[in-house]
Amino acid sequence: MSVWFAATNLAMVYLLGVVLAATRFGRDASVVAAVLGVLAFDFFFIPPFYSFAISDTQYLLAAIVLLTVGLVISSLAAGLQRQTLMAMQRERRTAALYAMTRELAVASSLDAIASSAASHLDHVFDAEGTILLKSCDGTMRGAITEADAKPFAMTDSSIADWVFTQHQAAGFGTNTLSAAKAMYLPLSGTLGIVGVLVVRFKHPQDLVIPEQRQLLEAFANQIAVAVERDQLWCQARDSAFAAKEERLRNSLLSSISHDFRTPLAVIGGSASSLLQGETQLPAGAPRKIAETINDEAQRMTRVVNNILDMTRLESGPVQLDMQWYPLEEIVGAVLGPLKGQLGKRSVDIDIPQDLPMLHVDGALFEKVLINLLENASKYTPGDAHISVCASLQHGEVLVQVIDDGPGIPEGSERQLFEKFYRGQSEGAISGTGLGLSICRAIIEAHGGRIWVESPRTGGVIFSIVLPLLAAPDEHSADPT
Amino acid sequence: MTAERPAVIVVEDEPQIRGVLRVMLEGNGFRCIEAESARRGLLDAATHRPDLMLVDLGLPDRDGIEVIRGVREWSAVPIIVLSARSQEAAKIAALDAGADDYVTKPFTVGELLARLRVALRHGATHGRPNRIFNIGAVRVDLLRRQVFVGGQEVHLTPIEYRLLTVLIQNAGQVVTYNHLLRDVWGPGKVDQNHYVRTYVRDLRRKLEADPARPIHLLTEVGIGYRLAAD
Numbered sequence: 001m002s003v004w005f006a007a008t009n010l011a012m013v014y015l016l017g018v019v020l021a022a023t024r025f026g027r028d029a030s031v032v033a034a035v036l037g038v039l040a041f042d043f044f045f046i047p048p049f050y051s052f053a054i055s056d057t058q059y060l061l062a063a064i065v066l067l068t069v070g071l072v073i074s075s076l077a078a079g080l081q082r083q084t085l086m087a088m089q090r091e092r093r094t095a096a097l098y099a100m101t102r103e104l105a106v107a108s109s110l111d112a113i114a115s116s117a118a119s120h121l122d123h124v125f126d127a128e129g130t131i132l133l134k135s136c137d138g139t140m141r142g143a144i145t146e147a148d149a150k151p152f153a154m155t156d157s158s159i160a161d162w163v164f165t166q167h168q169a170a171g172f173g174t175n176t177l178s179a180a181k182a183m184y185l186p187l188s189g190t191l192g193i194v195g196v197l198v199v200r201f202k203h204p205q206d207l208v209i210p211e212q213r214q215l216l217e218a219f220a221n222q223i224a225v226a227v228e229r230d231q232l233w234c235q236a237r238d239s240a241f242a243a244k245e246e247r248l249r250n251s252l253l254s255s256i257s258h259d260f261r262t263p264l265a266v267i268g269g270s271a272s273s274l275l276q277g278e279t280q281l282p283a284g285a286p287r288k289i290a291e292t293i294n295d296e297a298q299r300m301t302r303v304v305n306n307i308l309d310m311t312r313l314e315s316g317p318v319q320l321d322m323q324w325y326p327l328e329e330i331v332g333a334v335l336g337p338l339k340g341q342l343g344k345r346s347v348d349i350d351i352p353q354d355l356p357m358l359h360v361d362g363a364l365f366e367k368v369l370i371n372l373l374e375n376a377s378k379y380t381p382g383d384a385h386i387s388v389c390a391s392l393q394h395g396e397v398l399v400q401v402i403d404d405g406p407g408i409p410e411g412s413e414r415q416l417f418e419k420f421y422r423g424q425s426e427g428a429i430s431g432t433g434l435g436l437s438i439c440r441a442i443i444e445a446h447g448g449r450i451w452v453e454s455p456r457t458g459g460v461i462f463s464i465v466l467p468l469l470a471a472p473d474e475h476s477a478d479p480t
Numbered sequence: 481m482t483a484e485r486p487a488v489i490v491v492e493d494e495p496q497i498r499g500v501l502r503v504m505l506e507g508n509g510f511r512c513i514e515a516e517s518a519r520r521g522l523l524d525a526a527t528h529r530p531d532l533m534l535v536d537l538g539l540p541d542r543d544g545i546e547v548i549r550g551v552r553e554w555s556a557v558p559i560i561v562l563s564a565r566s567q568e569a570a571k572i573a574a575l576d577a578g579a580d581d582y583v584t585k586p587f588t589v590g591e592l593l594a595r596l597r598v599a600l601r602h603g604a605t606h607g608r609p610n611r612i613f614n615i616g617a618v619r620v621d622l623l624r625r626q627v628f629v630g631g632q633e634v635h636l637t638p639i640e641y642r643l644l645t646v647l648i649q650n651a652g653q654v655v656t657y658n659h660l661l662r663d664v665w666g667p668g669k670v671d672q673n674h675y676v677r678t679y680v681r682d683l684r685r686k687l688e689a690d691p692a693r694p695i696h697l698l699t700e701v702g703i704g705y706r707l708a709a710d
Binding site: 294 | 588681
């Protein structure tokens, strides 16, 4: 060999071997390679050949340098390898954290947050995770109630309470109450503690690795941020809801104060003039006064009824007493009591004899027709024509209440059904502005639609569409 | 003289409403006995033997329906229910428990007196009407089972006729769907209210001048029907 290479150049080949061993097999292997390389170099290429003896001090120096360089390279390379390994581990952790963060970011509810946290804890740590939140009665409750009932049952709520109040981790793997089966980590958001994360490891020995511990804390932080975000969002929603309620309450109050004050003033004034004594009143006046009191009392009754109806319809899902009614029966029942209000206005009824029966809550559907007809009589001149007609349209029943009054302002078709909206600024025409929103609530509860049109030719058309269901046999067999 | 005035027990917890009812009743030839609770009402019914009872459904101690049931155990005295609006279910329960009729608060004196008179008359005849029943242009010969509208005989199916006779027996008073189903179809057809509605619609088409605007066969939506009296 020495025939072709200078011995010093050959040393480079050995260094290459050391580098390869270091990068490939780590520190120990490369040290062995370096020592073996120097020995082999000495044995084969340094005179006297085939012996470990070194005759020339120059070669001794070369062998020592070779060994030193080999050792340095091996330690550097091994460090590099360890760093790569760590980088890979870090990347895996970052990826795991990222995957969970991404899922938490899109989680739209507490349930979603809790279940995605649980699945990631299971995936990354092979552990069961439960989020506990402070409930309104001060106890710690699972974020998911039904699905997670089992693991929650195994958590210790007194530890959870302690973690929540002390803002410190406790339980397994910590300095406090380390005998517990699970680890309790505080979920600290930006504004304070939001809950407690309970983690139960299936392989507890994993937790000794500090990186795992750090990663778990990072998980807890991300979960805390998500839970806090959800809580803030709920608060924001609640306060927006409260603001809307507040607005409604104000308009209700202003509506009530107007609609009550006027009739109350009239009733009070009328009654006090009756109390003054009949002698001072012209003949026939007491009767007129009594009529006024009566009218105003009825007006107040209507207002109260409307408000009660709206409250009932809004207080939760409406219980409908669905039964089969012929439409003409409900229309007939409505027209009688409205006779006084309709006055000289003519009402045409156009209901086909063979129109199928409607499946509705009779009392509520009656209310819809009463409100629509009252509306028609309130907003039309005394000699107006009103018609109630019905027909079958594309498998649905269309019921229309039409008048030939002045119509409604263009563009107000939708607002008309809003609560407290009044077609004309309040004044001469009494009402709460609730009638049509009651109609809409009732019709929508029936799975139907209601809308209004005001044709250019004048007048108003209120249309109701109800789904047509297969009516039962109309006529019974003869009773036996 | 006072002994001849019909006695009415008013079972109502609101003193203002009792006051108004006393004025209405005494001003129209009735004697008024006030009871402010269900217990008191049951007691008064036994001691005073009234001609009629007005019972409010919302009483502080017990449900008004219990007063009706209690009285019905031993007396057929006419009972009229005073009820608030949107209490259809409670009204039906009261009527099915034995009340004869109801008035919805706020009521007018005209409404109340009309109900009282019908109930008193009904109580006196025990629902047995005369041979001939006249209402508007409609004449019903109950013996011969014939119905005339404006002098022309109208043919009714057996069910329609039976329905009409049940309404005539209770003329002027509300008759619930259950009552009609029981008396016309028999006990097996409860909860088939649409039968009643269908046959009433058919009856109206035969008896009413304008079936969409009935003046005889009146609808009490969600509760039943009332055959207008007189």
